[in-house]
Amino acid sequence: MSAHCQLTGRKPGFxxxxxxxxxxxxxRFDPNIQRKRYWLPSEGRYVRLTLSAAGIRTIDTIGIEAAVARICARGERI
Structure with missing residues (x-):
């Protein structure tokens, strides 16, 4: 698993x-990366995301639908 957040784009620093x-x-300074599973109601399925701790807090604030829209807008496949 790479140390890269799918939502915030946070990567290791050197x-x-x-x-x-x-x-x-x-x-190497690695971000706090966690794999987390979220229920995506619009698609009726779970999605597994690789997120930093800051990314998890962002999803708590804006919601999973908006977060997935941001990830897809960047062209990343979920």
């Missing part, structure tokens, strides 16, 4: 881990 001796090594 940077450096800096040790006590100030030596830098590459690291």
């Amino acid at each position: 940077g450096n881990a800096i040790s006590h001796s100030h030596r830098r090594t590459s690291r």
Whole structure:
């Protein structure tokens, strides 16, 4: 599963881990990605989405129908 939110588009960030001796090594900051299943009443089926925690809160606010419309408008298949 890729660390990519289908709704917000949030992806991993990259940077450096800096040790006590100030030596830098590459690291990756992953978003809090969850797989969540929602009932889509207009289609009469469940959809499984890969969402960040912020994406889940967005669906709680705008509703699943509007969220799926946003995802489909971007051309992503559900």
